Amino acid sequence: MSSSDDKSRLFGLFSSLFIILFLFGVYGLITDVLRIPNAVLFPGWGKIIPAFGVSIQQLLNGLASSLGLLVPAVVSSVLVGVTAGIFIGLRPKVEAVLLPFIRAVNPLPSTMLIPYAIAVMPTFWLSSFIIIFIGVLWPVLVNTLHGVAMLEPRWIDNAKCLNLTGRRLVFKVVLPGAMPQIFAGINAGLIRSFLLLTVAEMIGAKAGLGFFVQYYADFAKYDRVIAGMIWLSLVVVVIMTLVDLVKSRVLYWTKKR
Amino acid sequence: MTSPYIAVNGVTFRYGPEQTILDNITLNIEKGEFVSVIGPSGCGKSTLLRLLAGLIKPVAGSVTVSSQPVTGPGLDRAVVFQDYSLFPWMTCQENIVLALERAGLGKTKTERREIALGFLSLVGLALDGNKLPGELSGGMRQRTAIARALAINAPTLLMDEPxxxxxxxxxxxxxxxxxxxxxxxxxxxxxxxxVFFVTHDVEEAIILGDRVIVMGSQPGRVVKDLAVTLPRPRTRMTSIQHKNFPSLRDYLLTELNLVVDERLAPPIEAGAAI
Incomplete structure (x- = not known):
């Protein structure tokens, strides 16, 4: 890495921090100092920060509970989506048959499934798991199919000339070649998963970050609600950053083409 | 009754019923021969190479290599494409190691890595084995592709405008x-x-080849088959400076011009009729 790369990254980091501090200051100014908006709906930092302190144990428990749902659901969904995508993508006839269905189901919001999932599944955990699993599955599947379809013909020719077949073809050529698209799908799926996680928790959970926010909203404790939302955003930022790290590890070759 | 090493017998290839790419091509290549193929773009020279590689199948006629009909790609025919036939997510060495593994050469991974390194040094890339193809220049990538083609020790090399x-x-x-x-x-x-070497460069065809095959287009066919009467071993310089080189070049250029003129002729006539 060159020093100019490091410099621009540092600059980016400082700019982000500056914007955060600026927004923090503006919110503090209009709530704590000027007291312009409704004090119940928009509590100042003077209330939110203590709310953080009081709820930290609950927030950590909520995080553990949410991750206990999110991680298995997203990981299993990605595994199933990528496997199915490659299996279908490598069989054009099967793909031609399935594509209309995949396209039809993909844009349907999985939140519509919530009443069904809660009715059919024995526990809340399972019903939320299913909702997140399905919500993540489609973008991953569609993007994997796309990635397989977009494999460069010269890679395919090359693989044929080396007599690569079966597992070797998948793991040496198809999977790495489709990886950029697969990660696009994983990113889209992750964003959906946060949405579905909080929605599902707001409806039927007894723990979790979405539950925390919903619970205190019911009691009009908006200092805690905002503390919970900030906590949730932090968690999302950390998870997305981790995924980005993995992505830059796996896709190291795309920067050097 | 020694049959030629590579035999192309009356091969026709077309996409759909109308677009005939190659029309009734017959071509024999002896073992150990270096054959250059030139022709205007669209004459089907790359298609002919893909037929030899087994990447596509002829509509009519047959292709045999070493008396075996070509039914698909095989490691007995190493292919070097123009746009570097390497996987961008593997280092140069890994690309060669994968090919060696497929060719069943080298007993262990370590052994294959050593063989790969040996061939990389042969093309002057001993220090670049751990680089990704994307980190190399076009020339270095092509040398890696050649190193890989040599490493698997295929008796036939198919090179498409490398x-x-x-x-x-x-x-x-x-x-x-x-x-x-x-x-x-x-x-x-x-x-x-x-070696079956496709190029669009007349001088390159002469410098490298024992024979130069000129192809015409629409449909693709063999127009001329010229023996290159330059002594071996050659270098680029000894070839260019040889007294026969200018006449060979001029002859081939004339042939190529004829092929191109022929192709341009019909539209001009049509234009005149209006």
Missing amino acids: FGALDEITRARQQDLLLELWQGGQGEKEAGKT
């Missing part, structure tokens, strides 16, 4: 390298590699 995308100086160097490697192999106990 130096077409390179600048002139790099191209000249690659030609010398290829000559050196190929001619170096000819002395060994087993007869040398048979």
Whole structure:
């Protein structure tokens, strides 16, 4: 890495921090100092920060509970989506048959499934798991199919000339070649998963970050609600950053083409 | 009754019923021969190479290599494409190791890595094995592709405009390298590699080839088959400076011009009729 790369990254980091501090200051100014908006709906930092302190144990428990749902659901969904995508993508006839269905189901919001999932599944955990699993599955599947379809013909020719077949073809050529698209799908799926996680928790959970926010909203404790939302955003930022790290590890070759 | 090493018998290839790419091509290549193929773009020279590689199948006629009908790609025919036939997510060495593994060469991974490194040094890339293809220049990538083709020790090399995308100086160097490697192999106990080399560069075709095949287009067919009467071993310089070189070049250029004129003729006539 060159020093100019490091410099621009540092600059980016400082700019982000500056914007955060600026927004923090503006919110503090209009709530704590000027007291312009409704004090119940928009509590100042003077209330939110203590709310953080009081709820930290609950927030950590909520995080553990949410991750206990999110991680298995997203990981299993990605595994199933990528496997199915490659299996279908490598069989054009099967793909031609399935594509209309995949396209039809993909844009349907999985939140519509919530009443069904809660009715059919024995526990809340399972019903939320299913909702997140399905919500993540489609973008991953569609993007994997796309990635397989977009494999460069010269890679395919090359693989044929080396007599690569079966597992070797998948793991040496198809999977790495489709990886950029697969990660696009994983990113889209992750964003959906946060949405579905909080929605599902707001409806039927007894723990979790979405539950925390919903619970205190019911009691009009908006200092805690905002503390919970900030906590949730932090968690999302950390998870997305981790995924980005993995992505830059796996896709190291795309920067050097 | 020695049959030719590579035999193309009345091969026709077309996309759909109308678009005939190759029409009734017959071509024999002896073992150890270096055959250059030139022709205007769209004459089907790359298609012919893909038929030899087994990547596509002829509509009519047959292709045999070493008396075996070509039914699909095989590691007995190493292919070097113009746009570097390497996987961008593997290092140069890994690309070669994968090919060695498929060819069943080298007993262990370590052994294959050593073989790969040996061939990389042969093309002057001993220090670049751990680089990704994307980190190398076009010329270095093409040398890696050649190293891989040589590493799997295929008796036949199919090269599709391998130096077409390179600048002139790099191209000249690659030609010398290829000559050196190929001619170096000819002395060994087993007869040398048979090379089918597609190019659009007349001088390159003469410098490298024992024979130059000129193809015409629409549909693609063999127009001329010319023996290159230059002594071996050659280098690019000795070829260009040879007294026969200008006449060979002029002859081939004239042939190519005829082919191109013929192709341009019908639209001009149609225009005149209006």
